[in-house]
Amino acid sequence: MSLANALPGLDVAGGDVVRLPKPHPGMLFGKGKVAELKQRIEVDEIELVLIDGSVTPVQQRNLEREWKVKLLDRTGLILEIFADRAATREGVLQVELAALSYQRTRLVRAWTHLERQRGGLGFVGGPGETQIEADRRAIDEQMVKLKRQLAKVAQTRELHRAARAKVPYPVVALVGYTNAGKSTLFNRLTGAEVMAKDMLFATLDPTMRAVELPHGLNVILSDTVGFISDLPTQLVAAFRATLEEVLDADLIVHVRDISHPESELQASDVDTILEHLGVSDEVTRLELWNKADALDDEGRATATNLAARRDDVYLGSALTGQGLDALLQRIAGELTAALREDVLTLPFAAGRARAWLHDEGAIRSETQGGDGTRVSLRWTERQASRFAATFPDLMTDPTKGTDDAAPPAAPGPWHP
Known part of the structure; x- marks a missing residue:
């Protein structure tokens, strides 16, 4: 219903x-x-x-x-x-592709006159293709065109991901069953005006915004498409690129509608989809049991007792703001712990490495010394690994780093 x-x-x-x-x-x-x-x-x-x-x-x-x-x-x-x-170009293309894939299997309902068209010239030609075969071929051709257009859009998305990777902000992804309140939470935290209504699939196109959490930590918050049980295979395939935004997340917040009678089943469906997407178990996951304001006194007391038994669950309401402060403090604490602080001395000749660190926004401060530039860094493990792969000589022995050094096949251990 x-x-x-x-x-x-x-x-x-x-x-x-x-x-x-x-x-x-x-x-x-x-x-x-x-x-x-x-x-x-x-x-x-x-x-x-x-x-x-x-x-x-x-x-x-x-x-x-x-x-x-x-x-x-x-x-x-x-x-x-x-x-x-669907509002964005990618969303429209994904829906069209899924619809054509679905329609291709159902041509039989649209065509009852499956007589063969005469092939060749005059009366010597053999039987030609049936109407259903012609329609299937037309759909296949259109699907090929859509896939090509989606491939171009996917390239653009990859460029956006690469650009975000340079920003030293962790990514927090909001996931959950459709109509769980993700967009309402997103709007409250970011001040955005993403469509948030009490209906299924209010959000189809992922939206990302920067937001400042407690401790002065800046993060990128991502609002994703809602999940649903028995999601059609055509849609899983078509929207995989959109759902894969979750794979880049440093932390996942699972928003659950705790007032829904089938909240447990919905949570299980979300976990299953995350597993199919290949989301690593190592990524920190927290749960917001949302819509606590919609519970009666007995239901709220039960939910409070259940949430108190787990250290990864927060009971609250994205609509009223109840319980969100504790969740944000936890997110900030988890992500701050994930950031590492290091000090590295770069030779004066390592200008490219210094520029790389500036582009990444990883440098907190720097001072000039007799042997080079001493930089104070605050960055993620992912940035540190990329720096080690790009400038391995600087990681193993900073005094030998130059812009022209050829990187070896594998980076050595880091001894800053």
């Missing part, structure tokens, strides 16, 4: 749970249930039927013929929602 309400312009007349011991291959439901639903559809003047599950192309075609309505299964409905919400 929530998925149906997420699509603008739909007036949901009602819903029904139909138990199927065994789905009928041709009509999904048995004859009696099909007739019963047909009568209800006619009485209520229903124009669109939504089925929260998978429907084969043949079943969809037969039911649409029988009921004289348009029918969408779970995948089709999610595609419609995504198409309505």
